[in-house]
Amino acid sequence: METDRPSGDPVLVEKLRAEIAENGPITFARFMAVALGDPERGYYAVSDARPTRSGDYLSAPELHPVFGAIIARVLDEAWRALERPDRFLVREYGAGNGRLVLDTLAGLRAIDSGLLERLRYEAVEIVERRAAMLEERLEAAGFGHVVQARGAGERPVVGCVLANEFLDALPVHRLGRSGGLLREVYVGWTDDDGGRFVDSPGGPSTPALAERLAAEGIELGEGQQAEVCLEIDSWAADMSAAVERGFAVLVDYGRRAEVLYGPARRAGTLRAYRDHRVHDDLYVAVGRQDLTAHVDFTAVERATARHGWRTLGLTSQAEFLVGAGLGQLLLGRQADPAMSIGEYTSLRASIGRLLDPLALGGFQVLVLGRGLPDGTTLAGLEFEGPR
Ligand SMILES: C[S@@+](CC[C@H](N)C(=O)[O-])C[C@H]1O[C@@H](n2cnc3c(N)ncnc32)[C@H](O)[C@@H]1O
Numbered sequence: 001m002e003t004d005r006p007s008g009d010p011v012l013v014e015k016l017r018a019e020i021a022e023n024g025p026i027t028f029a030r031f032m033a034v035a036l037g038d039p040e041r042g043y044y045a046v047s048d049a050r051p052t053r054s055g056d057y058l059s060a061p062e063l064h065p066v067f068g069a070i071i072a073r074v075l076d077e078a079w080r081a082l083e084r085p086d087r088f089l090v091r092e093y094g095a096g097n098g099r100l101v102l103d104t105l106a107g108l109r110a111i112d113s114g115l116l117e118r119l120r121y122e123a124v125e126i127v128e129r130r131a132a133m134l135e136e137r138l139e140a141a142g143f144g145h146v147v148q149a150r151g152a153g154e155r156p157v158v159g160c161v162l163a164n165e166f167l168d169a170l171p172v173h174r175l176g177r178s179g180g181l182l183r184e185v186y187v188g189w190t191d192d193d194g195g196r197f198v199d200s201p202g203g204p205s206t207p208a209l210a211e212r213l214a215a216e217g218i219e220l221g222e223g224q225q226a227e228v229c230l231e232i233d234s235w236a237a238d239m240s241a242a243v244e245r246g247f248a249v250l251v252d253y254g255r256r257a258e259v260l261y262g263p264a265r266r267a268g269t270l271r272a273y274r275d276h277r278v279h280d281d282l283y284v285a286v287g288r289q290d291l292t293a294h295v296d297f298t299a300v301e302r303a304t305a306r307h308g309w310r311t312l313g314l315t316s317q318a319e320f321l322v323g324a325g326l327g328q329l330l331l332g333r334q335a336d337p338a339m340s341i342g343e344y345t346s347l348r349a350s351i352g353r354l355l356d357p358l359a360l361g362g363f364q365v366l367v368l369g370r371g372l373p374d375g376t377t378l379a380g381l382e383f384e385g386p387r
Contacts, residue, residue, distance in 0.1 A: 006274070008286030012041050016197070016286070017189050025186035025200040028270075028282075029171035029230070035286050036169060037126050043287050044169075045127050059165050060251070060317070060360050061100035064350030066329065068103020071162070071249070073325050074380055075104065076113040078160050078247045081376050088118050089148075089159030091242050093235070094166030095123035098134035105143045120148040120159075122242070156244035156371075164251045167300065168292040170235065172227035172270065173209055176201070177220040182210050185225070187283075197283035206230070216257040216298050225268040226261050227293040233303045240307035245371035247378070248309065251317060253363050254295025261296075269294035297366050309368040313381035318361030321354055324380035 016034055020026055036043045060067040079088050092101060101121055108116040121138070125131045135147050174185035178201075188200030204210060209228050213220070220226055239248065254260065260269070271278050274289040282291060301311050315323075333339055333347060355361040367378055 006285040006288070008035075008284065008288060009041050009046075012038060012287040016187070017195070020187070020189045025188040025202065027205050028174040028185060028187055028227075031187040031197070032171040032291050036171075036291060038287065039126075039128075041287050043290055046287065059096075060354060060363070061096075061103060061164060063353060063360065064347065065103040065106065066326070066347060066350060067321075067354065068100050069107035069110065069329060070321050070324050070326055071100065071104045072107025072111065072113065073329075074249060074378060075119070075160055076108060076111065076115050077324075077378055078249075079113075079115040079118070081372070081378075082158055082246060084114065084118075085158045086118055087120055087154060087158065088115060088246075089120050089122065089157050089243060091122045091124065091159065091161050091239065093124045093161070093163040093239070094169060095125050095131070095134060097130065098123070098137050100162070100164055101134070102137060102141055102143070105138075105141070105146065117145070119146050121146040122148060122150055157242065159243045159246045161239045161243050161246075161248035161250075161368075163249075166252070167229075167232065167235070167250060167295045168252050168254065169290075170229050170231040172229045172293045173205065174225065174227055174268070174270065175204070175209060175213075175220065176225045177222055180222070182213075182220065184209065197286075212299065213261070215302065216261075216296075218257055218261045220261065221263065221266065224261075224266045226265075227268050227270050229293070229296065229299065232296075232299050236300070236303035236307060236309075240304065240309070240370075243370075246369070247312075247372075248304070248366075248368040248370075250295075250300065250366045250368070251363055252295045252366075253292075254297050255364070256301075256314070257296050257298035260294055260298075295364075297364065300366060301368075304368055307370070309370045312367040312369045312377055313384045314364060314366045315381055315384040316357065316361060317363040317365055318355040318357060319383040320365040320380040321361075323382035324378070326351065326354075 012034060016031060039045055075090065095101065123131045123134050138144060138147055176183045176185060182204055183201050184204045186200040186202050188198050190196060190198050208230055212228050270282065270293040271280055272282055272289045272291055274285055297314055330351065353359045367381060369376055
């Protein structure tokens with residue numbers, strides 16, 4: 001029977017099908033790593049326009065430069081809390097097309113921050129050509145001085161790790177519980193219906209999955225589905241080696257483990273995004289749709305704590321932006337005679353979306369610190385609500 005399901009990239013589909021034919025069903029983490037991260041044909045490699053208005057979803061930096069203007073204030077505050085070091089590294093994971101860093105640097109210039117001259121920037125991107133393009137964009141915007149070769153500069157490296165909608169892109173394993181046992185959902189292949197990927201249940205691919213849940217005090221309920229991202233551990237080691245003292249500001253949708261794996265989310269949080277629509281057919285449009293799962297912030301806190309980071313706060317994006325000065329920034333713009341009514345209206349509308357708990361305002365911001373004086377915090381955490 002032929003179906004009208006959106007087709008995937010034929011080369012990627014064949015690559016995954018052949019791997020399954022040779023070795024048996026693969027973990028969903030492997031499927032996701034190829035579908036999103038294949039260097040030539042994966043979702044991230046094939047388009048630079050996806051997190052934009054014309055793409056599949058709109059991220060906060062792409063929505064409006066005001067997001068970067070607030071991050072500029074956050075970085076300026078972090079730099080001052082560290083007693084204004086001569087070199088301050090911003091290492092951004094999942095930098096994409098550079099929208100966030102460009103707006104952030106423009107924001108530092110607008111507030112006349114002394115950090116602008118001292119800031120050095122490293123983009124971490126799975127799509128290598130995007131990192132090179134980003135350097136060109138920084139040069140063209142007059143910020144060429146911030147670009148620094150990886151690992152260059154004095155030690156200890158002081159600075160801030162930044163990631164917006166990065167951690168949710170890391171591959172996840174799909175788990176479930178049935179007959180009292182922890183099970184993993186693998187990806188298999190059937191030749192039915194002209195050939196398609198199918199769920200294929202089995203035992204856990206690694207003891208690390210059960211260990212992760214046990215360490216978090218989580219026991220899945222019978223029939224419950226959940227996702228676990230093991231790559232958080234290697235990412236935590238990587239970011240810890242890169243920034244030895246300072247902050248990490250991590251923005252994503254997600255929850256701490258007790259909520260993420262609680263009874264309200266029995267079907268897990270793994271979803272596909274295509275053309276601004278969210279759905280749960282994970283196997284269509286392979287390489288042409290985004291796949292994401294909510295971030296387990298407990299796992300992030302535990303993994304980074306092993307490297308000496310501690311949590312300064314976890315709050316909603318709406319609370320964080322307001323605490324970090326969104327209101328004052330809006331007042332300042334209101335008084336700016338150079339701002340047109342159209343620009344002001346767009347700013348107001350974008351702020352509405354950034355604060356809307358059902359839109360971007362519902363994202364979470366996890367702020368971590370390492371090697372900081374006791375009591376150090378950031379203004380963005382002022383309204384941290386109960387979690
Ligand atoms: C959802 S986009 C977010 C882009 C940008 N931060 C924003 O907010 O618009 C995720 C980004 O992370 C990158 N990415 C995904 N997995 C990665 C990995 N393992 N290492 C580095 N970058 C990765 C993708 O190429 C993409 O640019």
